Amino acid sequence: PKAQTIKIRDAVASRGKRVKVSGWVHRLRVQGKDMMFAVLRDGSGYIQCVLTGQLCKTFDAITLTLESTITVYGVINQLPEGKTAPDGHELVVDYWTMVGKAPGGDDAFTNKISQDADPSYLLDQRHLVLRGETASAVMKARSQVIKAFRAHFEHKGYTEVTPPCMVQTQVEGGSTLFAFDYYGQQAYLTQSSQLYLETCLPALGDVFCLAESYRAEKSHTRRHLSEYTHLEAELAFITFDDLLQGLEDLICDTLDRVLADEPTRQLIEQLNPGFQRPQRPFMRMTYADAITYLKENEIKKEDGTYYQFGEDIPEAPERVMTDKIGKPIFLTRFPAEIKAFYMQKCSDDRRVTESVDVLMPGVGEIVGGSMRMDNMEELIEAYKNAGIDSAPYYWYTEQRKYGTTPHGGFGLGVERFLAWLLNRYTVRECSLYPRFTGRCTP
Numbered sequence: 001p002k003a004q005t006i007k008i009r010d011a012v013a014s015r016g017k018r019v020k021v022s023g024w025v026h027r028l029r030v031q032g033k034d035m036m037f038a039v040l041r042d043g044s045g046y047i048q049c050v051l052t053g054q055l056c057k058t059f060d061a062i063t064l065t066l067e068s069t070i071t072v073y074g075v076i077n078q079l080p081e082g083k084t085a086p087d088g089h090e091l092v093v094d095y096w097t098m099v100g101k102a103p104g105g106d107d108a109f110t111n112k113i114s115q116d117a118d119p120s121y122l123l124d125q126r127h128l129v130l131r132g133e134t135a136s137a138v139m140k141a142r143s144q145v146i147k148a149f150r151a152h153f154e155h156k157g158y159t160e161v162t163p164p165c166m167v168q169t170q171v172e173g174g175s176t177l178f179a180f181d182y183y184g185q186q187a188y189l190t191q192s193s194q195l196y197l198e199t200c201l202p203a204l205g206d207v208f209c210l211a212e213s214y215r216a217e218k219s220h221t222r223r224h225l226s227e228y229t230h231l232e233a234e235l236a237f238i239t240f241d242d243l244l245q246g247l248e249d250l251i252c253d254t255l256d257r258v259l260a261d262e263p264t265r266q267l268i269e270q271l272n273p274g275f276q277r278p279q280r281p282f283m284r285m286t287y288a289d290a291i292t293y294l295k296e297n298e299i300k301k302e303d304g305t306y307y308q309f310g311e312d313i314p315e316a317p318e319r320v321m322t323d324k325i326g327k328p329i330f331l332t333r334f335p336a337e338i339k340a341f342y343m344q345k346c347s348d349d350r351r352v353t354e355s356v357d358v359l360m361p362g363v364g365e366i367v368g369g370s371m372r373m374d375n376m377e378e379l380i381e382a383y384k385n386a387g388i389d390s391a392p393y394y395w396y397t398e399q400r401k402y403g404t405t406p407h408g409g410f411g412l413g414v415e416r417f418l419a420w421l422l423n424r425y426t427v428r429e430c431s432l433y434p435r436f437t438g439r440c441t442p
Ligand code: 4AD
Pocket: 171, 172, 191, 192, 193, 194, 215, 217, 223, 224, 225, 226, 227, 228, 230, 232, 233, 365, 366, 367, 368, 369, 370, 409, 410, 411, 412, 413, 414, 415, 416, 427
């Protein structure tokens, strides 16, 4: 009988029919002379294929190797209770062809690569590691999370824009800029699309973008990448409180959407067993209270002294604090001198800003956001204080000239969000091909 071409995800629905499936040999088990089991993988799922008798003569362990590409034909059967196979189904093969033979032997290591192997080796082999069950599950979950972010903003009526990656202005400080030659002029890879999003408000209303951001981070940590996916949003006519509310909505609604999809919920359960969505409202803590918290909990600097008001709280103490508290934190009102030039100062205390970092257990900061200075004179003063030449920022400054408004926004590091949601040790596992100090391959 004719076979219907299917993807493995549709195997259950095709039960009893003769089908044609193409994929990669994920696992191989030879049972005696005339029985073989091959788990086939096509990116949409896994299915166990059983070969018997004459088919095994050609389909032996030498001819057929792990990671070879094959096309199989046969009928999908439901397995009786107690027999294990992905989805409880197996494909009883009646004919098969080789599409691309893999070397097998020692080179057939894809799924044998131990998660405990040297991390640098794993990254060199990333193109093969990605075929593994864990890495591919992380990438599948990533795809669903990105869809859910978009669905959230779509639902709220935001417009998605695509700002440029090649720019001539810095956003988050000169020390992490990647500079390059742009037809004889100095240009940079963007650190954040925020300034461009701000210019969209009068044209498009609330906007968001999902774009790559670049940071020449010298620090070698488990949460810093040189290139990362940045989800940024900007809103007009809001208060600082609205901004926090919007952030809470984004995180909670995205999680609801992701978990409502059963296959995605299963992926998350596989990667992060027992994951619980956080309770609303999120805890709110000012920077000043965090300094007190560190003191009271004896979380000290390397030199044994305590953090003082006005000092940056680095990654390590931030993580210790967040892990101790064990739930999401909105850390607010950072001192102006440790934050970017564009942040609006609090009207009741000009030393601090209307700023927020969202901290998650296990990762620490996953979001940075703030209200923006909406007064032109104040912004011009802020450029001076930060030692920034205001000339290349004329287009940003003019936002305050042609109809200014209170506005604010935030940026969420997608890999950091995923590291938290999927319980990954490092953001590197959440990037397809991570870039960080010393690595730009594959
Ligand atoms: O806190 P950041 O630097 O804030 C901004 O860039 C703002 N202009 C965003 C905005 O308001 N539109 O970066 C925002 C987030 C961080 O909280 C973090 O999650 C992520 O981007 N991030 C990084 N992720 C991975 N590797 C890096 N080197 C990152 N730097 C920032």
